[in-house]
Amino acid sequence: KQEVTQIPAALSVPEGENLVLNCSFTDSAIYNLQWFRQDPGKGLTSLLLIQSSQREQTSGRLNASLDKSSGRSTLYIAASQPGDSATYLCAVGNSGYSTLTFGKGTMLLVSP
């Protein structure tokens, strides 16, 4: 059964820092990997989707990479801002199934 782990569970940084969030998964037979953002009490917002054939995807200050063979993905946030404060969730789309397996998330706090 696929398991997804996100490290660290929480992260606090000053504004302007570049940071990396980590996601690892146990079964490399995946279709894709999706990064989400969740604000307190809200639904999930899709940030980036990486297909299994891709190595990375970029959107603005966000860059996500995927290394299927090692079962890892990273989300890089450049020049962090207080508005980036949220919980970031990683989810893996499993080959042969139509569902996602989620990690428990990294809670990010960016202080002014």
Add this chain to the structure above:
Amino acid sequence: DGGITQSPKYLFRKEGQNVTLSCEQNLNHDAMYWYRQDPGQGLRLIYYSQIVNDFQKGDIAEGYSVSREKKESFPLTVTSAQKNPTAFYLCASSRTSGGHNNEQFFGPGTRLTVL
């Protein structure tokens, strides 16, 4: 505007009552999903539907029921058999299920509290 709507935003249930959570999407997506989110446990899949009039159990289906009579609607009923229903419920949809087109988009959620 295309998107996913969930209602109500907050719902209170007495013990022994069934309640139904609404989820509607106008994205013309084939697949829809229901998740439950509890503090410290992440999202867990309750039910999903790949096409109208068809649905499958997820990891924690006991005490829940769904229907998919229309493409745009996927209501979730929390029955009295669900022993610990207090949670945040999230509905999602994707263009297709499985493969490379299953990027999921989420609604704003319904917070259910049992009194």
